[in-house]
Amino acid sequence: MNRIFKFLFKILLWFIAVSTMFVVLFKWVPVPFTPLMVIRYFENKEANKTNNFKHDWVSINDISKNLQLAVICSEDQHFLNHKGFDLNAIEKAIVNNKNGKRIRGASTISQQTAKNVFLWPQRSWVRKGFETYFTFLIELFWTKQRIIEVYLNSIEMGNGIYGAEAASQYWFKKSAKVLTAYEAAAIAAILPNPLNYRANPASNYIQKRKNWIVQQMRYFGPLQYE
Numbered sequence: 711m712n713r714i715f716k717f718l719f720k721i722l723l724w725f726i727a728v729s730t731m732f733v734v735l736f737k738w739v740p741v742p743f744t745p746l747m748v749i750r751y752f753e754n755k756e757a758n759k760t761n762n763f764k765h766d767w768v769s770i771n772d773i774s775k776n777l778q779l780a781v782i783c784s785e786d787q788h789f790l791n792h793k794g795f796d797l798n799a800i801e802k803a804i805v806n807n808k809n810g811k812r813i814r815g816a817s818t819i820s821q822q823t824a825k826n827v828f829l830w831p832q833r834s835w836v837r838k839g840f841e842t843y844f845t846f847l848i849e850l851f852w853t854k855q856r857i858i859e860v861y862l863n864s865i866e867m868g869n870g871i872y873g874a875e876a877a878s879q880y881w882f883k884k885s886a887k888v889l890t891a892y893e894a895a896a897i898a899a900i901l902p903n904p905l906n907y908r909a910n911p912a913s914n915y916i917q918k919r920k921n922w923i924v925q926q927m928r929y930f931g932p933l934q935y936e
Contacts, residue, residue: 780891789819
């Protein structure tokens with residue numbers, strides 16, 4: 711029994727060491743690909759669909775402040791203040807789940823970044839546990855600006871479209887650096903379901919979400935990182 715515990719303890723130490731190493735590495739190094747990118751590639755291949763893969767990593771300085779602000783206002787308005795977890799949103803989600811309702815917004819940008827970069831998309835308590843662990847690590851080692859930089863360079867923003875630059879070129883034929891507030895809001899509006907929603911031309915639903923996001927951006931004010 712002692713041998714088993716020692717073996718498991720060594721595995722745990724190795725996991726902590728390796729995972730911490732990758733988190734520290736990605737504090738400076740661009741994330742080349744994510745598990746979701748690989749999964750989507752093989753899903754399309756199995757379904758005999760064309761893999762229209764586009765992913766162009768760019769610096770946070772080459773991503774419009776409009777887009778940074780738009781995703782914060784649409785996905786996680788307490789992003790700059792929390793430590794990775796929005797406890798109020800989690801409590802509301804628990805209450806709504808008990809009442810048979812669902813609520814968006816319980817998962818923060820930090821949690822989404824941890825999931826996108828290090829984990830698989832399937833929902834389970836095991837994955838949620840790993841997500842909590844990696845969220846803690848990136849909040850510990852990365853700045854908020856780095857988290858939003860990795861998030862905006864890694865998330866799915868269309869069929870085979872990953873990251874702000876690829877999305878901006880795909881939807882608006884321009885660099886992510888020069889996106890207007892409404893263009894940025896259009897991209898942010900499709901994030902809940904980027905495979906089924908279109909940023910341009912926008913449906914009535916996306917147009918309403920876009921207008922709401924722009925309104926929230928005005929209320930939020932200028933984006934400033936510590």
